[in-house]
Amino acid sequence: MYNVKQNLHKALDSLPAGVRLVAISKYHPADYIMAAYEEGQRVFGESHEQEIREKHEALPKDIEWHFIGHLQTNKVKYIVPYISMIEAVDSLKLLREIQKQAAKTGRVIKVLLELHIAEEATKYGLTLDACRQLLADGEWRQMSNVQICGLMMMASNTDDEAQIAREFQQAADFFDEVKALYFPDDAAFCERSWGMSDDYLVAVQHRSTMVRIGTMIFGPRVY
Numbered sequence: 001m002y003n004v005k006q007n008l009h010k011a012l013d014s015l016p017a018g019v020r021l022v023a024i025s026k027y028h029p030a031d032y033i034m035a036a037y038e039e040g041q042r043v044f045g046e047s048h049e050q051e052i053r054e055k056h057e058a059l060p061k062d063i064e065w066h067f068i069g070h071l072q073t074n075k076v077k078y079i080v081p082y083i084s085m086i087e088a089v090d091s092l093k094l095l096r097e098i099q100k101q102a103a104k105t106g107r108v109i110k111v112l113l114e115l116h117i118a119e120e121a122t123k124y125g126l127t128l129d130a131c132r133q134l135l136a137d138g139e140w141r142q143m144s145n146v147q148i149c150g151l152m153m154m155a156s157n158t159d160d161e162a163q164i165a166r167e168f169q170q171a172a173d174f175f176d177e178v179k180a181l182y183f184p185d186d187a188a189f190c191e192r193s194w195g196m197s198d199d200y201l202v203a204v205q206h207r208s209t210m211v212r213i214g215t216m217i218f219g220p221r222v223y
């Protein structure tokens, strides 16, 4: 097995206090997850509905599962019964569906709004203006089974560290803008999910509270 335990500790030791690690286990087998679990890791992230369901069923029930991928509205009902956080909400339509399904189960689902800041045209997420509009519209305030806990984003996939830093800083500034406007008294709106294996050390310099690290812990994914 890839040296999961050692790599997990290497990642944890490199994080400043107050930054949480989401171990991204997509495409990796359950015994890799268990290796990290045995070292105390409890938060894992997956990006496919069927894979996360199978792992949720097979693995200890005190694992907090984060859905980090693009989520189709017709898949929401399958993950809502057990998901801890849906990180990549990129439309009002998806938010409405989460509210609808969460209300049926009586759960309150934590979500992050996914920003599109990176230059790649292929990345999902709300532009800053679309995010402003979603929040200004205010429908989310009536969604009593959804708790918006912050923002999530991915930086451009580039070696240009200055550009990556600019993108994280843009997200951090935007967090302050919407926090002041919409969540000034809401302590739950506090999460800034940015940083992956290759850029999390830059991300934590730009106020990330939650890093999503896969490859560094579990090795390369076999698709």
Ligand SMILES: *Cc1c(COP(=O)(O)O)cnc(C)c1O
Residues within 6 Å of the ligand: 024, 026, 047, 068, 069, 154, 196, 197, 198, 212, 213, 214, 215, 216
């Ligand atoms: C796969 C994935 C990650 C983890 O990426 P690594 O480079 O393996 O650390 C983080 N965030 C999202 C949204 C992902 O899809």
